[in-house]
Amino acid sequence: MANVDTNVEKSISEILGFLCVNSKYGNTYTANNVHEILKLLSDSLKHQSQRENMSNAVIHALGGLLQFLGVELQTYSDGATKDVAVIQGIAECFRCLRNSCVQCDINQNEIGKGKILADTIQLVTGLMNQIHKDEDILICVRCAMQFMGNLVTNNNQCKQLVWKLLDLNLHRSLLQSGDTKLCSYSCMVLHNVLDDTRCNELILDKNGQLVLKAVINIVQDTESEWGLFIIERCLQCQDFLEKIYCELDIPCRSLMLDVIESSMKNDECKKEEVPSISPGNVTFLSTEFIICVKYIEGMTADNSEVSQLVLHILEILCLCSSSRHFSHVLQAHTTLLGTVIDLLKNITELGKQPDSVFSCVNKLKSKKTSESPAHGVKCSLIQLIANLVHKNKANQNMVKDTGGLELIMNLTKIDGNNPFITEWAVLALRNLCEDNPDIRSIIANTTIDGVANKSEILKDFGIEAEVKDKKLLLKRPNKDST
16 A cells, blocks of 8 residues: 555545644555545544534545455455555554444535445445454454444434345344344444335345344344344334244244333333234234143143243233233134133143143142143233233123133132132133123023132122122122122
């Protein structure tokens, strides 16, 4: 780099003029002192006042240097000995550009007008094959992604440009680099360019789905915050789980369910008007549960990871069914209600067999019961039924017509394997009776065991209970008795 052309000299002079340090460098430039000059500039641009005073000419000078250093890099890539100063000079160019974009839309817009972004992506593409061979090259690519991340922050024009120029295959390569920092910066860029339209494009595109799988793997392996933001954003899109979930391995599926459960609970705590999860994704989970109930029925003491996933989905459906955003979605899914009733019947029958994981345990506190793979399953199923029949006469009658009513009445006994099953069974009965005289009549004429001492629990749910001749009589409490 001893013979620097006139354009490069002009670029360096422009930068030196901005820095006001001409005398030290004279008119002879080498890769080493160009790198030193760029280092001065990147340090200077850490200050907001310097960024705001930065002229377009300095931005163009950086673009010119980036092009020149890229040509120099190609020379060494073709077989000559690597020049560390060239790699470091490119990295310093990216640092200058990165720093110039911070809270400065004027600089962002000027960079977006020229070829700097296209040249950056071209350089990154060329360097990707060598990042595992050389630490300097890896640092260079990291700086490039930081620059792009800052370029698109709060700038729709630059977001559109990066989305257009950054190939999905290249982005996937960056996400699969194995370098934690580079993966994080790449997630930052992707998150910052996504809007509703681009998010849907990504989900529906085959290469986009591979990118999203790479993001999910990063979150699973490194707990990347930027990667988590991408997942949360995609969960607002209708088709996300349908396109992605079944392509994931079990740990990543479990991660997805954790994110969904956390988002659901957060929405309820904050009383969010717009849910974090789209109805389409809730519908997918209910369908997935219907398909996979066989794994619950086949549970043994040696529990499988798949059955635990299905139980996790069940817990999420319980949350969704009590949510004002999703209760109507699940109540309309009558196949779900039928599946839940059938599953509850089947595991209740299985529980009558010796050594079944679904057997009723009369003692409430037992380490053995809390460690059971089927711990709380019946309780969750009854909870889901209670929510699905709430103020829904069609679903109430479906439970009645499929034998679910008697089933629930017979599950009101204390079960150490299913804490609070009595309370949920009583609530389910309360919801089944609400505005449904036929069901109230059936209960009034049904012999029932195990509810005689539950009058206080029933009263908590707005019902008075009286057992007469082994029949349970339910009625609303008198105002004077409350």
